[in-house]
Amino acid sequence: ANADYPAHWWQEVDRQTAPGWEVLPQDAKEGEVILSKRNELGILSNFAATDFVYKGTLYKSVEGFWQSLKYPESQDDMRATFEGIEWPYSRAEVELMTGFLAKKAGGYANANMREMGIDWVTFQGKKIKFWTVSKGVHYRLIKDALRTKAIQNPKVMEILLSTGDLKLLPDHIMGDAPPAWFYNKIWMELRKEFREQAQ
């Protein structure tokens, strides 16, 4: 029951003053919890500042990692040389971003990708299909980043495991998105994985 967990995870927030995209802590049903950026569960958000090193590169957040994949990897990357396309940041800059700034960098990149007509991102020189319903390369890469974030940040691991058997829900309206977007579901899978390893 929810009584086994900190009561403030369901703390009522005034909806009048909350942004339109937000799902509030009190919106969870029995057995559920919102991964709200208003309390410590927000560390599980992709936006959170949780440094991790993945395959030799430092990222300041999963969002920085996620959005950096959309940026040119080098000067001769077709995304860098494409006529009329400009990039407000370098990929290295995006890697070090967190939160809404990283999301904004991703927003510019989305517009560029639409303009160029490309539906892929890259990691270490390899093209990866983006926005796909299959739990393919992109999904596995994001899941691996979340796993790495937990392993390298003891606080993340502690908070994830402290959610016990609660169903984790995003704190923003998601609509229809591919599996890689559902960080709450990925966390539930990783929670199980980490618990099994601890036995």
Ligand SMILES: Nc1c(N[C@@H]2O[C@H](COP(=O)(O)O)[C@@H](O)[C@H]2O)[nH]c(=O)[nH]c1=O
């Ligand atoms: N809008 C939002 C989040 N959206 C995040 O944006 C990323 C996907 O961006 P895109 O590639 O442009 O679809 C992904 O990391 C997803 O979790 N996250 C949050 O914590 N809070 C929010 O309010």
